[in-house]
Structures are given as C-alpha cells and as structure tokens.
Amino acid sequence: AAELAPVPAPEERELEAALRPKNLDDFVGQERVRKQLSLVLAASRIRGRSADHVLMSGPPGLGKTTLAMIIAAEMNAPLRISSGPAIQHAGDLAAILSSLSEGEVLFLDEIHRMSRPAEEMLYMAMEDFRVDIIVGKGAGATAIPLELPPFTLVGATTRAGLLPGPLRDRFGFTGHLEFYSVAEIELVLRRSAGMLELKLTSAGFAEIAGRSRGTPRIANRLLRRVRDWALVHGMETIDARTASAALDMYEVDVRGLDRLDRSVLMALVSKFNGGPVGLSTLAIAVGEEPETVETVAEPFLVREGLLGRTPRGRIAMPAAWEHLGLKMPGNAVA
Numbered sequence: 318a319a320e321l322a323p324v325p326a327p328e329e330r331e332l333e334a335a336l337r338p339k340n341l342d343d344f345v346g347q348e349r350v351r352k353q354l355s356l357v358l359a360a361s362r363i364r365g366r367s368a369d370h371v372l373m374s375g376p377p378g379l380g381k382t383t384l385a386m387i388i389a390a391e392m393n394a395p396l397r398i399s400s401g402p403a404i405q406h407a408g409d410l411a412a413i414l415s416s417l418s419e420g421e422v423l424f425l426d427e428i429h430r431m432s433r434p435a436e437e438m439l440y441m442a443m444e445d446f447r448v449d450i451i452v453g454k455g456a457g458a459t460a461i462p463l464e465l466p467p468f469t470l471v472g473a474t475t476r477a478g479l480l481p482g483p484l485r486d487r488f489g490f491t492g493h494l495e496f497y498s499v500a501e502i503e504l505v506l507r508r509s510a511g512m513l514e515l516k517l518t519s520a521g522f523a524e525i526a527g528r529s530r531g532t533p534r535i536a537n538r539l540l541r542r543v544r545d546w547a548l549v550h551g552m553e554t555i556d557a558r559t560a561s562a563a564l565d566m567y568e569v570d571v572r573g574l575d576r577l578d579r580s581v582l583m584a585l586v587s588k589f590n591g592g593p594v595g596l597s598t599l600a601i602a603v604g605e606e607p608e609t610v611e612t613v614a615e616p617f618l619v620r621e622g623l624l625g626r627t628p629r630g631r632i633a634m635p636a637a638w639e640h641l642g643l644k645m646p647g648n649a650v651a
C-alpha cells in the first residue's frame with residue numbers, strides 16, 4: 318500500500334517518523350489488535366523465543382508499519398523492512414533471509430504482491446527456518462539447504478483475502494486493523510499537536526478529525542497542512558474556522574473526501590448514471606489503476622455508505638448523489 322500513497326517529501330517523512338508511537342502503550346486505538354499482540358509478545362518473551370509470525374491486514378495508513386516497528390522494539394530485536402513488489406525473484410528473498418540475525422523482525426509490506434517462487438520459498442522459511450537454494454539449471458540443478466536463524470515475519474496486506482491460503486495459514490496470528498473512530502483520531506491529533514508544539518481549540522481538533530477518514534496518517538497530514546496555513550496567516554491558536562478554511566483550500570471536504578474520492582463518485586453518477594459499473598471501467602474513467610481505486614478510495618466510500626459493491630459492479634448509493642449536491646434520477650439502481 319505504501320507505494321499507492323503519494324510519496325512524501327523528506328521533511329514530511331521525517332515528521333511522520335517523529336510522530337510514530339514507539340511502544341504499544343502509545344499506540345492509540347485498535348484495542349483488540351493491541352491486546353492480542355501484547356499477549357503474543359509477552360508469551361514469546363516468557364518462552365525466550367522469537368515471536369510467532371504476524372499478519373496485519375487493513376487499509377493503508379492505519380499503522381501496520383508502526384506496529385511492525387513496535388513489535389521489534391518490544392522484542393528488543395532489530396527490524397528489516399522490505400516489500401512484496403521489491404521481491405521479484407526467489408533469490409531476492411534468499412538474500413534477505415540469509416542475512417537475518419537471530420530473532421530479527423522482518424517486515425514485508427504488501428506481501429500479497431510477492432512473486433510466486435519467492436512465496437514458495439517463504440513457506441519453508443516460515444515453517445522450518447530453512448530455505449533451499451537452487452544452484453544450476455535444468456537436470457543438473459541441485460538444491461542446497463540453508464539453515465536460517467529463527468526470525469519473526471510481520472506481513473502486511475491491504476486485505477487478508479488477497480493472500481493464498483497456504484501463506485495465510487503459516488502466520489500464527491492475524492490482526493485486522495479497523496478505521497479509527499473520530500474520538501480516537503482526535504487522540505492521535507492531540508498527541509501529534511503536542512509533539513509539534515501546536516495550539517488548537519477542541520473544535521479545531523474536531524474539525525480536522527472529522528475530515529481524516531478514520532486514518533491516522535491522513536490526520537497527521539491534514540494537521541501539517543493546517544499548521545502551514547496557520548503559520549502563513551499568523552494564527553497562534555487554530556480554531557475550527559482556521560482548520561476548515563485551510564482544509565477547504567486543500568480540497569478535503571467536510572466528510573474527508575479528497576479529489577480521488579470525489580472523482581470516483583462523480584464518474585459513477587455522471588458517466589454511468591450511478592452504475593452498476595465494473596471496477597476496471599470505473600478506474601479508467603478516473604484515470605487511475607484499479608488497485609488504487611479499490612484499496613485507496615473504495616474502503617472509505619463503502620464505509621461511508623456512498624458507494625456499494627454488487628456482483629454486477631459498483632453503484633452510487635443515494636448518499637453519494639446527496640453529497641455531490643445532485644438529484645438522484647428515478648432510474649438509478651441504488
């Protein structure tokens with residue numbers, strides 16, 4: 318998912334890193350995953366073993382990378398970060414695996430996008446902590462077994478359903494990250510504002526939280542945009558009016574829809590009379606990859622009751638017409 322998100326500038330990246338919670342206690346929300354994870358980690362500490370492999374699923378920006386860092390920190394282990402798209406050959410994976418140190422945490426983002434041969438190598442590595450390195454080609458090829466130190470794999474995927482069963486089954490624990498409530502996002506914002514030494518009124522926090530689509534990464538990004546706006550306009554304290562003026566300027570609307578979300582809805586209602594229309598057709602209409610529409614825009618639009626997924630395709634829900642200020646025609650499907 319990381320590569321689907323816009324690439325942040327270096328300063329943004331530094332800020333994002335600075336705002337990352339460093340341990341489970343600082344991690345806001347996701348009560349269930351936090352409890353489950355804390356038990357898994359406590360148990361492995363007692364057993365003196367590396368923790369079971371962990372799979373984390375959920376939309377981008379909800380804290381999968383952050384949790385992987387926390388797992389490593391809580392296990393007092395080093396962390397290696399890579400991603401499915403970066404591992405195209407089994408050899409790429411072998412190189413990473415064979416250089417892991419004992420107990421190391423290996424974070425593989427977008428694990429569902431790994432190549433097939435790499436995936437098969439990973440099965441064995443996860444289960445038996447060994448891999449077979451194939452040397453030579455054709456009839457003369459031989460497999461040289463290579464022992465690996467015990468390690469903990471933390472896999473991240475936008476949807477657990479995208480993973481083949483055999484891979485999914487090899488994780489000891491799967492945590493499903495949910496969108497955050499507005500109240501939880503406010504907590505994320507208060508923590509970040511404290512670290513950035515920003516002054517906001519309660520209504521100012523609420524205004525940003527309401528537009529953050531239940532996603533901490535977005536909340537932090539909007540907070541930085543509002544901070545810029547307040548700085549340039551010489552505002553010392555950020556109230557609801559300042560926050561809303563700033564976010565209006567960045568085209569983040571009151572429900573948190575951004576330009577992509579609105580263009581998906583707009584295409585759906587104006588080009589396809591509200592649908593149903595297939596994902597790839599819809600993606601072409603907005604000039605995006607189907608995966609971007611499906612993983613970045615849709616989860617939020619579905620949750621907000623603006624878009625529906627039906628066997629025959631995507632449809633605009635009545636709320637979508639209303640949100641766009643349009644009248645729903647009598648012959649529309651939803």
Ligand code: ATP
Nearest residue numbers: 318319336337345377378379380381382383533534
């Ligand atoms: P992706 O899958 O796109 O990499 P992600 O789910 O891994 O996304 P992170 O990079 O972990 O998301 O988090 C994004 C930002 O949100 C981080 O800067 C982090 O500071 C903040 N954040 C995420 N979760 C929390 C949380 N529970 N409490 C406070 N801040 C959080």
